[in-house]
Amino acid sequence: MKSKTSLPAVFISPSMIVLAVLAFVPTVFAINIAFQDKQLSSEDSHYVGLANFIALFSDRRFLNSIVVSLTWEVMTVVATMCIAVLLGILMFEAASARMRNILSVVFLIPVLMPRVSAAFVWKFAFHPLFGLAVYPYKAITGQPLDLLANPSTALATVAFVDVWQWSLFFSVIILHLLESLPHEPLEAAELDHARTWERYAYVALPMLKIPLISLTFVKMIESLRSFDLIYVMTRGGPGIKTETLDMYAFSQGFIESGNISYASSMAVLMMVATTIAFTALWKRVHA
Amino acid sequence: MALHNRLSVYLSGVLLSTALAGSAFAQSCSGSIKVLAQTRDGLTLAEKYKGEFEKLSGGATFDIDYLNENDRRAKTKADASTVGKYNVYYIDEANVALFASSKWIVPLLDYYPKQYDYSDFDPGRQKVATYDGKPWFAPLTGGGDLLVYRKDLLEKAGVQPPKTLDEFIAAVKKLHDPANGVYGIALRGQRGSGANVWRWMPYFRGFGGNWFEGNTPVFDSDAAVKATNTYLDLFKYSAPGTQTGSWDESVGAFLSGQVAMLVESTPLVGLALDPKVSKVVGKVGYLPPPTPLTGGGYGHGLAIGAKANKTEQAKACAGLFIGWVTSKENEQRRLDADQFSELNRTSIMTSDGFAKKYGADLGKALADTAKVTAVNFWQDPQWPDLGDHWGIELEELVTGTRKDVKGSLDELNEFAKGLMAKRKS
Numbered sequence: 001m002k003s004k005t006s007l008p009a010v011f012i013s014p015s016m017i018v019l020a021v022l023a024f025v026p027t028v029f030a031i032n033i034a035f036q037d038k039q040l041s042s043e044d045s046h047y048v049g050l051a052n053f054i055a056l057f058s059d060r061r062f063l064n065s066i067v068v069s070l071t072w073e074v075m076t077v078v079a080t081m082c083i084a085v086l087l088g089i090l091m092f093e094a095a096s097a098r099m100r101n102i103l104s105v106v107f108l109i110p111v112l113m114p115r116v117s118a119a120f121v122w123k124f125a126f127h128p129l130f131g132l133a134v135y136p137y138k139a140i141t142g143q144p145l146d147l148l149a150n151p152s153t154a155l156a157t158v159a160f161v162d163v164w165q166w167s168l169f170f171s172v173i174i175l176h177l178l179e180s181l182p183h184e185p186l187e188a189a190e191l192d193h194a195r196t197w198e199r200y201a202y203v204a205l206p207m208l209k210i211p212l213i214s215l216t217f218v219k220m221i222e223s224l225r226s227f228d229l230i231y232v233m234t235r236g237g238p239g240i241k242t243e244t245l246d247m248y249a250f251s252q253g254f255i256e257s258g259n260i261s262y263a264s265s266m267a268v269l270m271m272v273a274t275t276i277a278f279t280a281l282w283k284r285v286h287a
Numbered sequence: 288m289a290l291h292n293r294l295s296v297y298l299s300g301v302l303l304s305t306a307l308a309g310s311a312f313a314q315s316c317s318g319s320i321k322v323l324a325q326t327r328d329g330l331t332l333a334e335k336y337k338g339e340f341e342k343l344s345g346g347a348t349f350d351i352d353y354l355n356e357n358d359r360r361a362k363t364k365a366d367a368s369t370v371g372k373y374n375v376y377y378i379d380e381a382n383v384a385l386f387a388s389s390k391w392i393v394p395l396l397d398y399y400p401k402q403y404d405y406s407d408f409d410p411g412r413q414k415v416a417t418y419d420g421k422p423w424f425a426p427l428t429g430g431g432d433l434l435v436y437r438k439d440l441l442e443k444a445g446v447q448p449p450k451t452l453d454e455f456i457a458a459v460k461k462l463h464d465p466a467n468g469v470y471g472i473a474l475r476g477q478r479g480s481g482a483n484v485w486r487w488m489p490y491f492r493g494f495g496g497n498w499f500e501g502n503t504p505v506f507d508s509d510a511a512v513k514a515t516n517t518y519l520d521l522f523k524y525s526a527p528g529t530q531t532g533s534w535d536e537s538v539g540a541f542l543s544g545q546v547a548m549l550v551e552s553t554p555l556v557g558l559a560l561d562p563k564v565s566k567v568v569g570k571v572g573y574l575p576p577p578t579p580l581t582g583g584g585y586g587h588g589l590a591i592g593a594k595a596n597k598t599e600q601a602k603a604c605a606g607l608f609i610g611w612v613t614s615k616e617n618e619q620r621r622l623d624a625d626q627f628s629e630l631n632r633t634s635i636m637t638s639d640g641f642a643k644k645y646g647a648d649l650g651k652a653l654a655d656t657a658k659v660t661a662v663n664f665w666q667d668p669q670w671p672d673l674g675d676h677w678g679i680e681l682e683e684l685v686t687g688t689r690k691d692v693k694g695s696l697d698e699l700n701e702f703a704k705g706l707m708a709k710r711k712s
Binding site: 040041042061127128129130142144146148149150151234235236237238239240241250251253254255256257258 | 357360361362364365368369385388389465466476477478526527528530531539540543545668671672675676679682683685686687688689
């Protein structure tokens with residue numbers, strides 16, 4: 001019996017060791033240098049205690065990047081899930097089986113595009129002089145529309161691209177989740193004269209609660225990693241209006257100062273904050 | 288017979304000296320020389336002659352990874368300071384001090400073959416490639432600024448090509464006609480020491496501004512405030528897309544025929560003359576930047592990486608590659624291929640072929656602008672840090688998320704004091 005139970009551990013151990021090394025070595029390294037004053041341009045470094053962490057809280061760009069990151073997270077997750085659910089229901093209600101298949105393939109294309117390519121395509125589409133997406137506005141008003149240079153629209157414009165990529169993909173998943181539901185509860189609601197929106201709001205979507213929560217978590221994690229999209233489209237601008245935490249950390253580490261320790265202290269804070277937030281959320285929804 | 292003998296001896300001598308010269312060039316290099324570079328037509332052209340380099344080096348080839356300017360700056364810094372896997376780095380005037388003082392690169396002339404004649408490069412480019420008295424890169428591009436204007440639009444509006452900044456500002460305002468798709472000017476708003484700060488510096492230096500007096504930063508001077516206000520005023524007439532754009536957006540707007548004039552780096556001329564990318568061919572005039580603006584002297588080029596080239600032989604092979612790519616022969620190929628912005632050697636730029644191809648007007652404008660070309664930036668390893676910091680504040684001012692010019696410069700001053708304090712400690 002004993003050999004039966006220990007065999008899985010034997011097979012799992014090598015991959016677990018590799019995973020542990022890959023996950024822990026960079027993390028320990030990042031934590032270690034977060035307490036130093038290491039610069040890219042110098043071999044020497046010294047331990048400076050909590051100095052980097054203390055400096056962060058008087059750094060206006062760091063404080064701004066927390067606000068931008070939170071706004072980005074809420075904006076992209078909420079918009080993606082709302083649009084995905086609505087589109088999924090719309091396809092389930094209105095499209096024939098053949099049309100659903102066609103739409104599913106079409107809706108998968110945006111998410112298959114590399115992020116950087118999508119960012120370049122949309123950046124050009126939003127160009128105030130040559131962009132296709134803003135051409136109608138220019139044709140009607142005679143005025144150029146520079147959404148990416150406008151402090152009040154830049155973040156939402158980049159978020160639009162993120163939502164475009166992910167909401168269409170999620171709508172396909174939601175369509176297939178709806179198709180997998182048993183028909184009886186929906187038919188019973190119909191017999192009780194429930195309106196269409198009521199059938200979904202009170203019957204179908206509550207039945208899909210667990211997969212929808214999982215999708216929301218996937219999107220939350222994905223939204224935290226939108227560095228490439230923002231970097232290509234705005235580089236954190238105008239000014240610092242779209243500078244997220246990862247953008248700012250990269251900027252401090254590799255673009256401007258070479259302040260590797262300062263950048264690492266941001267990364268460590270991000271890691272701690274996201275671990276706590278995700279654990280709390282996960283426990284709450286599974287309570 | 289005597290003549291025949293003399294000729295034979297002479298020919299033998301020539302052959303022998305050629306063979307010796309060849310052996311001086313020839314190296315026993317092998318493998319692939321890895322190059323991290325910014326996209327340049329001149330390098331793409333050189334890739335077509337890989338076989339030539341392979342033969343010259345005794346068997347080595349080369350692979351070039353290309354990135355755009357900002358990404359190239361970030362990645363070269365990251366690679367050189369950590370793993371150092373590239374044998375050759377593309378660096379520029381803004382980061383040569385950092386690379387050299389950090390010992391990420393080695394002094395170029397220790398490994399640059401003498402036959403390729405480094406002294407033939409334009410003196411201005413040699414100057415910006417020099418730090419601590421030694422040249423660190425061989426130029427691939429460089430120069431200063433030119434005022435490039437649309438002759439047709441100026442003639443139609445009855446405006447004389449401006450020679451002073453006051454005339455320039457008046458002309459920008461007069462030519463600005465967005466209703467008809469023409470914007471007075473195109474500037475750079477995007478953050479960066481090589482982006483918005485680069486275009487702002489000629490105003491700052493032209494108005495008499497200095498970065499430091501001794502070790503004390505003096506950005507909060509009247510000159511800096513005046514320069515910033517002038518730059519921001521001109522932005523009211525700058526083409527859409529340039530508020531958060533850099534070279535690409537600014538030059539793109541001009542080449543598409545939507546900008547009346549701009550002061551930009553000299554490679555713009557090559558693009559403006561190229562019918563494949565320009566709608567303004569034949570409509571463009573050139574002048575030095577309006578007085579008192581200084582031209583922004585700059586240079587980009589190739590340097591020998593310290594970490595990847597562990598042995599003297601490896602450094603020599605990297606040096607041979609740089610020598611070959613920047614050789615007069617390759618530069619002649621670039622001239623033949625109409626790559627104006629890729630020309631750096633005095634012998635090429637003063638050649639009959641150059642004059643025939645680009646005309647006397649451009650030659651005169653280049654000669655005139657050389658007189659006002661200056662090193663506008665702070666030649667120091669901490670320049671990227673300082674310049675990029677100001678770049679963000681300037682972008683905020685341009686896009687209206689920050690209003691207080693003097694307060695911003697005071698903040699920059701404090702930041703610079705912090706940099707100097709760190710240096711002392």
